[in-house]
Amino acid sequence: MTETNHISRVETARPNSESVVIFDTTLRDGEQSPGATMYLEDKLQVADVLDAMGVDIIEAGFPIASVGDFEAVSAIAERAKNAVIAGLARAIEADIARCGEAVRKARRPRIHTFVSTSPIHLQHQMNKSEEQVLEIIARTVAQARNLVDDVEWSAMDATRTPIEYLCRCVEAAIRAGATTINLPDTVGYALPSEYEAMFRTIRERVPDADKAIFSVHCHDDLGLAVANSLAGVAGGARQIECTINGLGERAGNAALEEVVMALRVRGDAMPYHSAIDSTMLTRASKLVSAVSSSPVQYNKAIVGRNAFAHESGIHQDGMLKNAQTYEIMTPASVGVSKTSLVMGKHSGRHAFKDKLRELGYELGENALHDAFVRFKDLADRKKIVYDEDLIALVDDEIVHAHERIKLVDLTVFAGTKGPQSAALTLEIDGVRVTHQATGNGPVDAIFNAIVALVPHNAVLELYQVHAVTKGTDAQAEVSVRLAEDGKTVTAKGADPDTLVASAKAYIASLNKLMVKRGKSQPGVLAG
Ligand code: KIV
Ligand code: ZN
Numbered sequence: 001m002t003e004t005n006h007i008s009r010v011e012t013a014r015p016n017s018e019s020v021v022i023f024d025t026t027l028r029d030g031e032q033s034p035g036a037t038m039y040l041e042d043k044l045q046v047a048d049v050l051d052a053m054g055v056d057i058i059e060a061g062f063p064i065a066s067v068g069d070f071e072a073v074s075a076i077a078e079r080a081k082n083a084v085i086a087g088l089a090r091a092i093e094a095d096i097a098r099c100g101e102a103v104r105k106a107r108r109p110r111i112h113t114f115v116s117t118s119p120i121h122l123q124h125q126m127n128k129s130e131e132q133v134l135e136i137i138a139r140t141v142a143q144a145r146n147l148v149d150d151v152e153w154s155a156m157d158a159t160r161t162p163i164e165y166l167c168r169c170v171e172a173a174i175r176a177g178a179t180t181i182n183l184p185d186t187v188g189y190a191l192p193s194e195y196e197a198m199f200r201t202i203r204e205r206v207p208d209a210d211k212a213i214f215s216v217h218c219h220d221d222l223g224l225a226v227a228n229s230l231a232g233v234a235g236g237a238r239q240i241e242c243t244i245n246g247l248g249e250r251a252g253n254a255a256l257e258e259v260v261m262a263l264r265v266r267g268d269a270m271p272y273h274s275a276i277d278s279t280m281l282t283r284a285s286k287l288v289s290a291v292s293s294s295p296v297q298y299n300k301a302i303v304g305r306n307a308f309a310h311e312s313g314i315h316q317d318g319m320l321k322n323a324q325t326y327e328i329m330t331p332a333s334v335g336v337s338k339t340s341l342v343m344g345k346h347s348g349r350h351a352f353k354d355k356l357r358e359l360g361y362e363l364g365e366n367a368l369h370d371a372f373v374r375f376k377d378l379a380d381r382k383k384i385v386y387d388e389d390l391i392a393l394v395d396d397e398i399v400h401a402h403e404r405i406k407l408v409d410l411t412v413f414a415g416t417k418g419p420q421s422a423a424l425t426l427e428i429d430g431v432r433v434t435h436q437a438t439g440n441g442p443v444d445a446i447f448n449a450i451v452a453l454v455p456h457n458a459v460l461e462l463y464q465v466h467a468v469t470k471g472t473d474a475q476a477e478v479s480v481r482l483a484e485d486g487k488t489v490t491a492k493g494a495d496p497d498t499l500v501a502s503a504k505a506y507i508a509s510l511n512k513l514m515v516k517r518g519k520s521q522p523g524v525l526a527g
Contacts, residue, residue: 080106091115285303
């Protein structure tokens with residue numbers, strides 16, 4: 001191993017390093033993560049950040065899945081400035097036509113179509129023979145190619161497909177006009193050496209393999225998604241499919257921030273580079289975490305809150321002498337700034353805006369105004385407002401901005417002399433409604449009032465309270481997960497009053513559930 005590369009900002013590519021394109025699927029595979037449903041407005045914000053940070057291809061959704069997905073893909077296609085905009089389609093005529101329509105307005109549209117190739121999927125899921133699947137590939141890729149010039153074809157469950165048959169499938173797809181061939185490790189089963197070898201063999205054996213770009217798409221069921229992605233690149237792939245924070249089906253996908261920083265920091269050993277502005281990684285991570293209600297684990301590589309924290313005395317001592325003793329990249333290189341300007345009730349709008357920018361938030365004028373009003377209110381109730389308080393406040397603002405059901409007023413009667421009760425006023429699609437309910441404790445009373453005002457059969461699967469900072473005046477962050485007909489949604493609510501935060505979280509989950517109900521998932525789900 002050579003000396004570490006202590007980078008401080010976006011690096012220019014090393015000589016002789018080859019370019020790898022970054023395909024982000026946070027808005028498609030990421031949104032398939034349990035509970036991670038996003039609103040249209042949130043998806044637009046995420047897409048804007050991905051586009052601005054240099055993502056080459058944004059997979060904006062699965063247009064046939066729901067009207068909401070179609071609208072999100074079309075809207076992103078229309079506004080993206082640089083990135084190729086892709087939509088996903090099964091190998092079905094109607095899917096491909098719908099996808100073509102959704103990406104039509106993109107400056108650079110792509111249709112991404114997939115079909116399973118492994119024996120287990122052919123037999124149990126598709127009930128098709130190998131020959132039938134080969135015919136489907138040729139027909140559907142050709143259909144997509146008639147609609148757009150840029151067609152990606154994926155062999156679902158490629159890593160459990162016999163190599164001879166996989167070669168025939170890839171050959172059929174290239175012959176029909178596919179320009180990118182993606183070989184996913186759909187179930188996160190492969191080992192890095194196997195994945196690398198698969199790409200080498202396919203590229204050696206398939207005629208005209210050099211006419212297409214090969215792509216990796218790895219799931220993290222064994223914690224190998226990033227390692228496998230890098231191994232695939234070593235085997236000749238030049239596109240990496242990944243998601244912010246590693247969001248995705250089951251254990252998730254390869255994390256974009258990890259593959260990007262691995263290529264950047266270890267460019268000495270892996271002569272490949274991406275076009276990503278790494279200083280935007282923290283901001284993208286925070287935004288995706290907020291809008292998908294998916295917290296980032298504290299010790300997550302690159303974007304976890306402990307990723308640059310040094311606890312032991314020996315480490316702190318080393319860091320003071322030379323940061324390279326215990327850091328292989330600078331916090332600034334991934335967008336973490338060390339300066340900590342503590343906010344209080346005398347802080348002005350300008351300092352507030354600067355602070356938010358430092359934390360990775362760039363709000364529009366209206367959102368900034370609303371957040372500032374809430375900050376002043378919080379600063380009145382709490383002496384010191386910490387970074388964590390601001391993050392909770394702004395995330396809350398972003399997440400609740402587009403909701404159909406809004407909390408207007410809540411009064412709770414609690415204590416030792418029951419029954420505990422809650423008087424709640426909500427605004428539902430602009431109409432105010434009020435209800436008073438009792439319950440076994442104040443939270444139960446609040447939730448009963450919500451159920452009375454918004455009748456539903458969803459089951460409460462999780463209710464969790466977490467203090468954002470230390471102290472009895474800390475803000476409470478409540479998470480609520482609801483399940484209905486096999487669909488789950490998770491949402492958060494933050495407020496210095498735990499009961500208000502509880503009401504907000506429950507209401508936010510109901511709002512997300514309404515979005516999820518609109519998604520008529522196609523029979524065969526993508527991985
Ligand atoms: O994991 C997978 O196989 C997928 C495909 C749809 C590309 O997500
Ligand atoms: Zn996948």
